[in-house]
Amino acid sequence: MCSPLQRAVDDLIKIFYSYSGKEGDKYKLNKKELKNMLQKELPDFVNGTNDSFLVEKILYDLDDNKDNEVDFQEFVTLVTALAVASNEFFVDYNKEDHKENEVHK
């Protein structure tokens, strides 16, 4: 019951509910909760920009059912996008590494 992946999923759920439970609907992030979560959990993602509408844009993008809040399923969309982006970076990084090795041969 404690493989790293299971722990990661468990953490995702815990992180989501630790923010979603602060206001209003316990199972959804409103804009303020979303902003709070992004600032604490993904500071590089939100602090590198002066875009004051960023949280609104993220909320708009994630909010599939248009209730102005982010439920767990919608939150997972964000995590998936981040995971895919990180993976692309990782794959590209390894490719670069590979290219360099070829040059040096």
Ligand SMILES: [Ca+2]
């Ligand atoms: Ca809430």
Ligand SMILES: [Ca+2]
């Ligand atoms: Ca929603």
